[in-house]
Amino acid sequence: MRTIIELPQFDTGQYGGCEFSMTKGNALLVLHLSGLPDFRIHFQNVRWHRYTQLYSCDVSMVKDAYFRVIEVSPTEVLESFLGTDRSYPSRSAYRKLHHFRIFLDETGCHEVLAESAVAE
Numbered sequence: 001m002r003t004i005i006e007l008p009q010f011d012t013g014q015y016g017g018c019e020f021s022m023t024k025g026n027a028l029l030v031l032h033l034s035g036l037p038d039f040r041i042h043f044q045n046v047r048w049h050r051y052t053q054l055y056s057c058d059v060s061m062v063k064d065a066y067f068r069v070i071e072v073s074p075t076e077v078l079e080s081f082l083g084t085d086r087s088y089p090s091r092s093a094y095r096k097l098h099h100f101r102i103f104l105d106e107t108g109c110h111e112v113l114a115e116s117a118v119a120e
Contacts, residue, residue: 004100005069005119007031007039012067015105022046029102029110040120041069047097048081048113057109065103069117075099081113 016032027043052061064070072078078099100117103109 001064002071004071004117007067043112043114043117045115050111052109054108061109062103065101069102072099072101
């Protein structure tokens with residue numbers, strides 16, 4: 001596991017939910033923080049997304065990803081995806097995929113296979 005994005009410091013009680021949207025193969029995760037500006041995370045060239053509701057998350061989803069974006073490695077999810085993706089191994093659809101994860105308290109866990117994740 002490797003931390004990719006640290007969120008700004010805030011009290012977890014300020015977390016007011018999030019929005020996840022996709023447009024033209026890219027994704028945006030917007031976190032609403034009471035008393036602070038929204039925090040935006042952009043995922044480039046998304047190939048896969050999974051959301052797991054809070055009560056279905058296991059310890060591995062929470063452990064290192066609590067209010068931070070991490071890169072999961074090694075990952076069975078990524079290996080499985082590459083094994084079934086018809087554009088692989090040509091990789092014409094992307095340069096290199098990474099498995100990103102973030103756990104957001106009452107919301108649950110978002111996981112994304114994408115080329116990159118950057119904070120605005």
